[in-house]
Amino acid sequence: MDHHIHAAITEGLRQRGVDVLTAHEDGAAQLDDEELLARATQLGRVLFSQDEDLLTLTNRWLQTGRVFAGLVYAHQLGVTIGQAIRDLELMAYALEPEDMRNHIVFIPL
Secondary structure, three states: OOOOOOHHHHHHHHHOOOOOOOOOOOOOOOOOHHHHHHHHHHHOOOEEEOOHHHHHHHHHHHHHOOOOOOEEEOOOOOOOHHHHHHHHHHHHHHOOHHHHOOOEEEOOO
């Protein structure tokens, strides 16, 4: 989870058995976007963000062939907490890490 994701999304996913790691829990809360994306990739974790700057950065990585573990993006006003939980849970159980590598997925689905 990116720095500013609502805690209710994280808790809702955990209640459903989804393995979630926040930037804060990882000690990465102070990292800039590029470092955070690199850290998520190092851990083999897809990053969920609502930060347009991170979306722009990830698109740049995609265009230049830089490998990343995957990004799920939702505009802050474009998805409810419940919808984010449902879509992220579905993706967590339906997709393998390889399915997300070098991909950006927008939610709501």
